[in-house]
Amino acid sequence: MDRAIALQLVKKQLTEHRYVHTLGVMESSLRLAAQYGADLKKAELAAIFHDYAKFRPKEEMKQVVIDESLPLDLLDFGNELLHAPVGSILVKREAGIHDKEILSAIYYHTTGNGRMSQLEKIVFLADYIEPNRQFPGVEEVRDAAERNLNEACLLAVKNTVQFLMKQNQKIYPLTIETYNGLQEEIRRKK
Amino acid sequence: MDRAIALQLVKKQLTEHRYVHTLGVMESSLRLAAQYGADLKKAELAAIFHDYAKFRPKEEMKQVVIDESLPLDLLDFGNELLHAPVGSILVKREAGIHDKEILSAIYYHTTGNGRMSQLEKIVFLADYIEPNRQFPGVEEVRDAAERNLNEACLLAVKNTVQFLMKQNQKIYPLTIETYNGLQEEIRRKK
Numbered sequence: 001m002d003r004a005i006a007l008q009l010v011k012k013q014l015t016e017h018r019y020v021h022t023l024g025v026m027e028s029s030l031r032l033a034a035q036y037g038a039d040l041k042k043a044e045l046a047a048i049f050h051d052y053a054k055f056r057p058k059e060e061m062k063q064v065v066i067d068e069s070l071p072l073d074l075l076d077f078g079n080e081l082l083h084a085p086v087g088s089i090l091v092k093r094e095a096g097i098h099d100k101e102i103l104s105a106i107y108y109h110t111t112g113n114g115r116m117s118q119l120e121k122i123v124f125l126a127d128y129i130e131p132n133r134q135f136p137g138v139e140e141v142r143d144a145a146e147r148n149l150n151e152a153c154l155l156a157v158k159n160t161v162q163f164l165m166k167q168n169q170k171i172y173p174l175t176i177e178t179y180n181g182l183q184e185e186i187r188r189k190k
Numbered sequence: 191m192d193r194a195i196a197l198q199l200v201k202k203q204l205t206e207h208r209y210v211h212t213l214g215v216m217e218s219s220l221r222l223a224a225q226y227g228a229d230l231k232k233a234e235l236a237a238i239f240h241d242y243a244k245f246r247p248k249e250e251m252k253q254v255v256i257d258e259s260l261p262l263d264l265l266d267f268g269n270e271l272l273h274a275p276v277g278s279i280l281v282k283r284e285a286g287i288h289d290k291e292i293l294s295a296i297y298y299h300t301t302g303n304g305r306m307s308q309l310e311k312i313v314f315l316a317d318y319i320e321p322n323r324q325f326p327g328v329e330e331v332r333d334a335a336e337r338n339l340n341e342a343c344l345l346a347v348k349n350t351v352q353f354l355m356k357q358n359q360k361i362y363p364l365t366i367e368t369y370n371g372l373q374e375e376i377r378r379k380k
């Protein structure tokens with residue numbers, strides 16, 4: 001799918017603020033893909049569509065979880081998590097994207113998973129460090145992204161866990177699988 | 191079982207340092223049980239036996255995991271976790287303790303679980319705050335233990351997660367279930 005058409009489809013789904021964020025994720029995703037030798041087109045499309053479901057009503061998202069047999073425990077963890085797996089379903093259904101690597105990068109862009117693909121890591125990280133993001137710790141992750149994809153993702157997931165604990169929010173188990181998987185991968189490569 | 195007999199059985203299994211720690215856990219466990227209205231005898235015995243398997247050879251512990259169909263993922267997380275569930279099995283086998291609440295408090299004393307009993311919380315917390323423990327954050331947990339059992343356990347599990355992340359050690363999934371379970375329980379009671 002052409003970038004312009006993809007952006008047009010996504011713009012209708014998002015607020016202006018979220019669309020600007022999406023453009024930032026696209027930019028960061030392309031930069032990371034070029035740097036780490038990933039498929040540029042897939043990195044671009046996954047980034048453009050990553051927040052496609054962000055503003056769907058909660059009831060609609062719940063229905064998608066049930067209809068598509070997504071993990072039911074997603075329903076115990078609020079919209080912040082739900083939009084990513086639900087997004088991967090709706091992007092397939094409504095935008096006709098069928099590439100499994102792209103859909104999986106959308107699915108896991110918030111939580112990651114225990115055995116992340118390179119594309120999943122790129123979109124996960126791009127979402128975290130895109131130029132519009134401003135929060136404590138983001139500069140460190142940006143610096144790490146220049147050097148090592150796994151180390152940067154690990155830093156991002158550590159910050160996320162710390163943030164959730166500080167806010168007394170629950171932590172989705174997959175987030176810890178991501179942390180453990182990255183620790184193992186980093187150790188194996190040393 | 192009488193305290194003196196229990197201590198005699200346990201002393202043989204431990205180093206002097208670990209035995210002193212065990213006496214500290216017993217003291218803290220009894221204090222917490224009195225404060226929160228738990229069974230004193232069970233709190234005492236669970237505390238005395240909590241580290242029973244601490245110095246068993248790793249191979250023996252692995253064999254217990256296999257023979258008793260304990261979760262196999264325990265084997266991916268090092269001795270620090272293994273001694274607790276293996277201990278609950280050996281305490282039953284070798285010391286003849288059959289009380290399920292006591293055995294469960296031993297089993298979960300390192301990780302906790304998503305729906306902890308009061309006794310499990312008491313032994314988990316006593317192990318963390320006993321008088322010989324000295325590490326950053328322990329005083330805060332001791333203070334919290336004076337006021338609220340769930341809040342104190344939550345603080346302990348948060349510190350543990352933070353410590354593990356700082357050390358780049360993997361986090362056992364049950365630890366996050368403990369965190370999430372405590373968050374839910376605290377929210378329900380507000």
